[in-house]
Amino acid sequence: MKVLVCIKQVPDMESRFKANSSGxxxxxxDLAFRMNEYDEYAVEQAVQLREQLGDAADVTVLSIGPDRVVEALKKALAMGCDRGVHVQDPAVSLKDPWQIASIIATYAKDKGFDLIFTGMQSQDRASAQVGVAVAEQLGYSCATTLVGFSFADGVVTAKRELEGGLKGVVKLRTPALVTCQLGLNVPRYPTLPNIMKAKKKEIQAIPVVDILKEEALAATASVYPPARKGGGIVLEGDLNDMASQLIGILKEKTAVVR
Incomplete structure (x- = not known):
């Protein structure tokens, strides 16, 4: 069984963000980067499936981006993936979700992958579109926001998180793609022996120009921080005085009249 797991490297969400010179x-x-949290669940589930199937399974991990994404690939290899693919693209942030999905689908279309794992969404862009767009382009069945997974006899049983705290169970025949959510599993911490083994595993580098054929459907025009909220006002004193102060503030700030 051939498995592909797709990961993205994102900034640590505790970082202080500011817009670049282009806006x-x-x-x-000065940002610290790490593997996208949701993608860690995808890697863990792919590795668990490999452990279930033994030598009958083979797991490839793919990431798109500049040279720094190799570190995320190495972590996935240390977690148990068999080989890595680095699609070299220093301008990945300028590509829309459909283009990213097209890169993955173009790479995967002639590889015969039975199952593809992705994170539910990335923590920086949070579009939640790439996984389902890959499935659409490849013609794979798809289930999103998984919090439960099992596989037997070519059938994936997926427990999905739905609105209102509900759970839904669907069954998919391979080839299929699933997107992974918090609660699906607990990603393992790579051990030192596995980190050393990962250094010997292959990471294939592919320039993005050799793969991407799609034009952008959308572009990010600008990014900016949320507007700062104004400070609150604490009213003190007699109840009648505070009521009068409040009415005065409302008259000044809004169209409220007596």
Whole structure:
């Protein structure tokens, strides 16, 4: 069984973000990067499936981006993936979700992958579109926001998180794609022996110009921080005085009249 798991490297969400000089994405200087949280669940589930199937399964991990994404690939290899694919693209942030999905689908279309795992969404762009767009382009069945997974006899049983805290169960025949959510599993911490083994595993580098054929359907015009909220006002004193103060404030700030 051939498995593909797709990961993205994102900034640590505790970082202080500011717009870049072009104003269309964040400035990456001085940011610490890590594997996208939802993608860690995807990697863990792919590795668990490999452990279930033994030598009958083979797991490839793919990431798109500049040279720094190799570190995320190495972590996935240390978690148990068999080989890595680095689609080299220093301008990945300028591509829309459909283009990213097209890169993945173009790479995967002639590889015979039975199952593809992705994160539910990335923590920086949070479009939640790439996984389902890959499935659409490949013609795979698809289930999103998984919080439960099992596989037997060519059938995926997926437990999905729905609105209102409900759970839904669907069954998919392979080839299929699933997107992974918090609660699906607990990603393992790579051990030192596995980190050393990962150094010997293959990471294939492919320039993005060799794969991407799609034009952008959308572009990020600008990014900016949320507007700062004004400070609150604490009213003190007699109840009647506070009521009068409140009415005065409402008259000044709004169109409220007596």
């Amino acid at each position: 269309n994405w964040y400035d990456e200087a």
